[in-house]
Amino acid sequence: xxxxxxTYAIKxxxxxxxxxxxxxxxxxxxxxCKCKLSWxxxxxxxxxxxxxxxxxxxxxxxxxxxxxxxxYVVNEKIGVLLLNLGGPETLDDVxxxxxxxxxxxxxxxxxxxxxxxxxxxxxxISVARAPKSKEGYASIGGGSPLRQITDxxxxxxxxxxxxxxxxxxxxxxxxxxxxxxxxxxxxxxRDGITKLVVLPLYPQFSISTSGSSLRLLESIFREDxxxxxxxxxxxxxxxxxxxxIKAMATLVEKxxxxxxxxxxxxxxxxxxxxxxAYVEEAGDPYKAEMEECVDLIMEELERRGMGNPCTxxxxxxxxxxxxxxxxxxxxxxALGQRGVKSLLAVPISFVSEHIxxxxxxxxxxxxxALKSGIKHWGRVPALGCEPTFISDLADAVIxxxxxxxxxAVSNLEARQSLVPLGxxxxxxxxxxxxxxxxxxxxxxxxxxxxxxxxTWNGRAAMLAVLALLVLEVTTGHGLLHQWGILxxxx
Ligand SMILES: C=CC1=C(C)c2cc3[nH]c(cc4nc(cc5[nH]c(cc1n2)c(C)c5CCC(=O)O)C(CCC(=O)O)=C4C)c(C)c3C=C
Ligand SMILES: [Fe+2]
Numbered sequence: 001x002x003x004x005x006x007t008y009a010i011k012x013x014x015x016x017x018x019x020x021x022x023x024x025x026x027x028x029x030x031x032x033c034k035c036k037l038s039w040x041x042x043x044x045x046x047x048x049x050x051x052x053x054x055x056x057x058x059x060x061x062x063x064x065x066x067x068x069x070x071x072y073v074v075n076e077k078i079g080v081l082l083l084n085l086g087g088p089e090t091l092d093d094v095x096x097x098x099x100x101x102x103x104x105x106x107x108x109x110x111x112x113x114x115x116x117x118x119x120x121x122x123x124x125i126s127v128a129r130a131p132k133s134k135e136g137y138a139s140i141g142g143g144s145p146l147r148q149i150t151d152x153x154x155x156x157x158x159x160x161x162x163x164x165x166x167x168x169x170x171x172x173x174x175x176x177x178x179x180x181x182x183x184x185x186x187x188x189x190r191d192g193i194t195k196l197v198v199l200p201l202y203p204q205f206s207i208s209t210s211g212s213s214l215r216l217l218e219s220i221f222r223e224d225x226x227x228x229x230x231x232x233x234x235x236x237x238x239x240x241x242x243x244x245i246k247a248m249a250t251l252v253e254k255x256x257x258x259x260x261x262x263x264x265x266x267x268x269x270x271x272x273x274x275x276x277a278y279v280e281e282a283g284d285p286y287k288a289e290m291e292e293c294v295d296l297i298m299e300e301l302e303r304r305g306m307g308n309p310c311t312x313x314x315x316x317x318x319x320x321x322x323x324x325x326x327x328x329x330x331x332x333x334a335l336g337q338r339g340v341k342s343l344l345a346v347p348i349s350f351v352s353e354h355i356x357x358x359x360x361x362x363x364x365x366x367x368x369a370l371k372s373g374i375k376h377w378g379r380v381p382a383l384g385c386e387p388t389f390i391s392d393l394a395d396a397v398i399x400x401x402x403x404x405x406x407x408a409v410s411n412l413e414a415r416q417s418l419v420p421l422g423x424x425x426x427x428x429x430x431x432x433x434x435x436x437x438x439x440x441x442x443x444x445x446x447x448x449x450x451x452x453x454x455t456w457n458g459r460a461a462m463l464a465v466l467a468l469l470v471l472e473v474t475t476g477h478g479l480l481h482q483w484g485i486l487x488x489x490x
Contacts (some may be wrong), residue, residue, distance in 0.1 A: 079193035086174025087144025106212035243392020273314035336372025
């Protein structure tokens with residue numbers, strides 16, 4: 001028998017891959033398996049497999065979710081905090097929503113000395129961008145559907161957890177609009193939650209999305225006595241989970257059947273982009289996770305007998321800096337030129353319908369595709385409340401319970417998984433810790449003959465001419481009077 005108070009090095013093997021797991025046995029109530037994994041190749045794809053490997057190696061007995069339930073649910077109040085972006089619910093919300101987005105230092109990272117400019121800059125950019133954004137939101141019914149869909153996902157997750165015998169309350173915390181993360185946290189405190197699982201609703205991790213929400217949570221946790229003592233864990237990304245991959249493959253498979261010749265359809269994964277510097281300079285794992293995610297979905301489709309060709313491209317870039325390539329619009333044109341006739345768009349970075357699926361993909365990219373010579377167009381719906389997906393999220397929550405309050409893997413070299421399960425603080429320490437400067441995705445001013453310079457120079461010139469005219473008409477002095485174009489004042 002194991003002595004539960006000691007640390008063990010457990011050699012375990014999953015699917016032919018061997019690794020050393022250093023840690024106290026997770027059967028100790030308060031300490032989960034502190035895994036300093038050093039897998040010889042890829043780590044096992046999901047934590048349940050890992051538990052199984054550890055449990056068989058250590059002769060421990062964690063075999064089913066009911067064991068987890070016995071150990072982690074009794075006398076505890078479990079909460080699940082779903083993190084999401086949030087979206088404007090009315091057209092009047094658009095500018096303040098954009099202000100919140102651009103005021104986020106994980107979207108625009110200014111040098112320390114210029115931090116005081118963050119809010120004025122956000123105000124300026126949000127006012128300048130609001131008219132264009134409002135047009136987009138107006139065309140999808142006057143607001144973002146994100147709150148409604150995320151609330152429904154929360155309800156469905158709560159039911160799925162209940163069915164799996166894990167009573168838990170689910171909260172929604174948005175980064176840039178209501179219900180704000182701060183509001184969710186207040187409710188979590190009022191409800192007396194003792195164990196919290198933090199689950200960002202982005203399948204892949206990015207500094208600009210899950211990272212930003214976790215950074216906010218860290219600052220809230222640090223300042224609050226109740227939260228400092230509340231045990232929690234984070235599921236930072238879950239794109240590799242079998243249930244998610246299968247649910248995505250099923251949606252693709254179903255949509256392919258709507259084409260006249262399903263085998264010939266190009267499966268076109270379109271992910272929300274991030275500025276290139278996030279990946280190349282700050283080490284954002286977003287691109288790597290996205291590529292792995294696409295590979296996994298394609299492997300699943302192949303297993304089901306579908307050998308379609310596929311492409312991954314990035315959409316929704318903002319401003320003139322370089323974003324992840326290839327860009328969706330350029331790729332659609334290139335595919336058309338290559339003679340591709342059937343295209344199935346698969347939004348891959350988000351699990352709800354939103355402005356970029358309903359407007360950008362369904363309207364703009366569809367039009368571009370048809371203009372580029374593509375004859376048959378289709379789009380896979382977002383997962384929303386698809387039952388197998390929700391059930392898999394519930395499994396992810398249950399499997400993370402042994403980690404609540406436990407240490408994360410913080411040895412970056414030792415782990416090969418892109419972002420490990422862990423606590424907010426450790427995740428941020430192990431990852432993006434330098435918080436390097438990032439070029440703003442939106443350039444406010446540029447020198448040279450650029451589009452933004454032309455616009456602003458033009459506006460300044462028009463204002464100057466107007467001011468001179470007013471001055472001349474009111475004083476009776478100026479070039480137009482000297483040249484006799486305007487008559488002298490009486
Ligand atoms: C994984 C998803 C997303 C990443 C990565 C992301 C990065 C990112 N976004 C902006 C700027 C904007 N995003 C906007 C809307 C928006 N963004 C995402 C997702 C990701 N963003 C979603 C789901 C939405 C839509 C929400 C909705 O209301 O339906 C907007 C506002 C819309 C617009 O004006 O186009 C902006 C602006 C940056 C700069 C960025 C990375 C640095
Ligand atoms: Fe975005």
